[in-house]
Amino acid sequence: MKLVAITNCPTGIAHTYMAAEALEKAAEELGVSIKVETQGSIGVENELTPEDIREANAVIIASGVATDMSRFTDIPVVEWPVSKIIKEAKLAVEAAMKVERKAPAAGGQKTEHGGSAMENLGAHSSGILKHLFTGISYMIPLVAAGGLLIAVSFLWGLEPAEGSFGATLNMLGGAAISFMLPIMCAFIAYSIADRPGIAPGLALGYICANVIGAGFLGAIIAGLACGYFALLLKKVKLPRALEGISSVLFIPLLTILVVGLLMVYVLGGPISALMGWLTDALKNLSTTSSILLGIVMGLMTAFDMGGPCDKVAYTFAVGLLAEGITAPMAANMAAGMSPALGLALATVLFKKRFNPQEREAGKVAWALGACFITEGAIPFAAADPFRVIPATMLGSAVTGALSMLFGCTLAAPHGGIFAIAVPGAVGNVWLYLLAIIIGAVVTAVTVNFTKTIGKKKAAA
Template sequence: MKLLAVTSCPTGIAHTYMAAEALQMAAKEMNVDIKVETHGSIGVENEITDKEIKEAHAVIIAADTKIDKTKFQGLTIVEGTVQDAIKNSKGLIEKAMRLENNKSQYVENVSKIKENRKEKKKGPYQHLMTGVSYMIPFVVAGGILIALSFAFGIHAAENEGSLPWALSLIGGGSAFALMIPILSGFIAYSISDRPGLVPGMIGGMLSAEIGAGFLGGLIAGFLAGYTIVLLKKWIKLPKTMEGLMPVLVLPLLSSLIVGLLIIYVVGRPAATINASLSNWLENLQEGSAIALGLVLGLMMAFDMGGPVNKAAYAFGVSTIAAGQSSSVMAAVMAAGMTPPLGIGIATLMAKNKFTREEREAGKAALVLGISFITEGAIPFAAADPLRVIPSLMAGSAVTGALTMLFKVKLAVPHGGIFVLPIPNAVEGLLPYIISIAIGALVTALLVATIKKPKTE
């Protein structure tokens, strides 16, 4: 049997390729022919051709973002998340083979899947993660360019026409200005396909202009997407005029509805909440700040790239959206670096607690850790979750709390250790490095202590 698969995670950095590798390894063990297309941060790789679709029996879509399934029409489709592919790749392959061999059960199974998804509320999460996945490159590029402008001095960008001014204009004036419209537009796109982009991006732009910020952008995206869904359902034109729907009727009406709602209904309350959140973060007392850092650390290590981790990261990004250094973003990035670093150190400290393959993987985990790719710890957590995950959470909680205690601030939303040498990118560079090191050591010591010895 010949299978196809597509994998895609919100960041397109680690989970996408881990899911692809897991499916390929499982298929090899099961003697099944499979080709996996990955939708990563650099675009589509190993793209599936029309000829391969004609020859295939079924397709597995393991994605946390929206995937266009139209080209797979006629094939048996099995859907799951990237975590499903990483943790239960054989189960997905077996399901695809079973459904293909017994297509009479397919409709029933699809109905069950849809019901389960409604119960688990995966829909809104997938829409949100689609928006976040398109937004992240703008945030990262903009943040690093702003940090590079700081390298010439905190106020160097005020000199119009200078290189720091140009870097700040590209990063803050352009990349960051597009961040919220992109978020809103692609949330709407995930809900209602291409027609959602126009009202979504317009709603996001309005949210940014009136101060509603990240929260307003989220609301605008969902509002635009579901407005398009309702308009498609309510408006029925004669066949001779159907061509007007995507180019005139839907963009015009949806933009008008979403725009007016953002300006007169949603915008002001969202702007008030946004301002209140900023003031609250600025005025956090030491005890509250430490508690917030601890919670963010726990969230970053809990599922290492899953929904809880992404929620913490999105919160960090929302605080840096104004182009200013953020203590929350500092805690989030540090706590996200800690799990793979701690695991990597543990494989060096307690070699008898890991197999030869795990010790080799520990070296890769160290590289992923310094790069702020939390997913590097997932294979170890999956192999021994009851001992490893609490250890990871403890180390990240310590790191998050310490960054808040030391009042560290970060102007860059991603990049790990590679952005730390940029002058003025971090307020409190030495305490920041110390916080990450202490948290990683806490994780390493706990893992080395509570894991059972392995025999080769």
């Protein structure tokens, strides 16, 4: 038996490749041949050829974002959330082995999905979050590059002189940031309605950002509205002569018109007012409230380490960053570094609590944690979730709370510990580093405690 698979995740960094490795290992244990195509941040690797797909019995889609399924019209598809595939790879491979490949039905192609098997196993991915994460995955490079360019431009002063190199860097960074909401809105719509959703999403994202002041929340709502309305229009039967231009003319035209009028005359005002209230409230947080926000963001970040809760917290922080509120982004990134760094530290301080494979994973976790890749903690959490996850959540909550308490700020949405090398990117740098170190130590000490308790109970 031969299987093929695709793995991708919202950031295209850790989950994508860890999922591929898990699938390959599970297939080897079950005596199945598998080829895995990874769709990561550096592009497609190990791409599936038409021959690979033709010879395969089934395809496994381990995805956190929208995936082009047009290649798999004649092959059973088993879908699995990429956030779960690392722990459940064997289940996914077994589900793919059970489905049968059938010949295409007369008069058209037929697709068999592994949906029923997946639902029985309780691992079917959710829709709206997947669309949201697709938009975020295309937005992140713009935000990261633009934010860092603006931070570097501060070397020439907070307001670089016109015509200076600093002003040019600031302009380039600002240009990248200005496309953040239109791109996110466009690819949320694309995730729902495919290519006909892109043009309306771009137009409505621009409107939300620059005309009605609906901001990040407005762009999300507009993206979903564009996507679902365009999807509805795709189902309308047109004369054959008009079908060819439907996706490039009628669907974009009607979607921009209807959703645009809805946003401008109905939803735009309330959303803009809500965003204004939220911005003012966050700018005037009391010390207690800011600490509580840091704790919540830390808990969400460490709960599923790159999964939906983590991404929701990150999306919230990025949205505030676009409004000029930088403290939550600092808390989010610091809390996101804490799990992997804390577990890496634990493998050094408490070696006896970890097996040789985990100690090796700890060496990699140092680098992943420093780069703000929370998924570096996943190998530990997958092997021992009930002892590891509470420890990482406590460490991240402490980190997030301390970051907010210390008044740390962050102008760049990515970069990890290396963002401190950019002048002006991090406010209160030394306290920011202290918050990360304390959180990592708390994680390490706590995981040593939980593993000790676990062993004592097992011995009893």
